[in-house]
Amino acid sequence: MGDARLLIIAGSDTTATTLVHCFYHLARDPALVAKLRAELEAQNVSSGDNFEIASLQYLPYLNALINETLRMHPPVPGGVYRNTPDEGVVINGIRVPGARRAFAQPNDFIPERWTTRPELILNKNAFFPFGIGKFSCIGKILALNELRTVISKMVLEFDVEFATEEDGSTLLYESKDGFTMANAPLMVVWKERGKSSGSG
Structure with a gap:
């Protein structure tokens, strides 16, 4: 029962x-x-x-965009992520290095770090949004296909912008970690390409 519940929760909210x-x-x-x-x-x-979903699998920028989103906004944020000061910190006599050991410019959204700017990745092993080994997410392929499909279709058919008075700060600072991330509101406007107005 516990595994079934985990699959349902982890498989819907995370994507x-x-x-x-x-x-x-x-x-x-x-x-x-x-x-x-x-x-x-x-x-x-x-x-x-x-x-065709298969046509999206090896598109570098699409996959880089998804990776960078997962890096900056992990949908299951609790338990494995720590933020240390630049100079590091000592806990019970053990030195934990500074937070920039894995990624250069860690607070900047730079999809190119996964394509043309690999020097911005200091430790590839630090990125495992779907887990690793026998505990890795069984739905990884499905989730990536869903992300590639929805993002591609929306970008091809619509332009997107923030709604009036929206800047994304509510999403960034008021979302809650409840095992999976519970998003705070984000108000955006979708405009069908070639048309003057539309919303979503």
């Missing part, structure tokens, strides 16, 4: 949480949308009925 945070970054920075859209269109990815 939704990741999508919301990804859309936050896309709404905040139109350059991200332009880069992703250019990659999708260069590979002739269509948002219509002929949409």
Whole structure:
């Protein structure tokens, strides 16, 4: 019973949480949308009925965008993440190094760290959003396919921007960790490409 409950909770909230945070970054920075859209269109990815999930699997920028979202906003944040000062800290006689040992510019959303700027990744082993070994997420492939599909379809069909008076701070600072992240509201406007208005 416990495993079934875990699968249901972990398999639904986590993907939704990741999508919301990804859309936050896309709404905040139109350059991200332009880069992703250019990659999708260069590979002739269509948002219509002929949409194929397999065509998204190896798109570098799409996967980098997802990885960077998972790095900055893990949907299961509790238990494994620690933040130490730059100079490190000593706990019970054991020195824990500074927080920038895994990623350079850790507080900046830079998808290129996963593609053209690998020097920004100082320790690849520090990134395991789906867990590792025999305890890794059984739904990893499904989750990644869902993320790739939804993000691609939305970017191909819509432009996104913050709603009036929205800046994303409520999402960033008022979301709650309840094993999986419970998102605070994020208000965005979706405009169908080629049309002047629309909302979501």
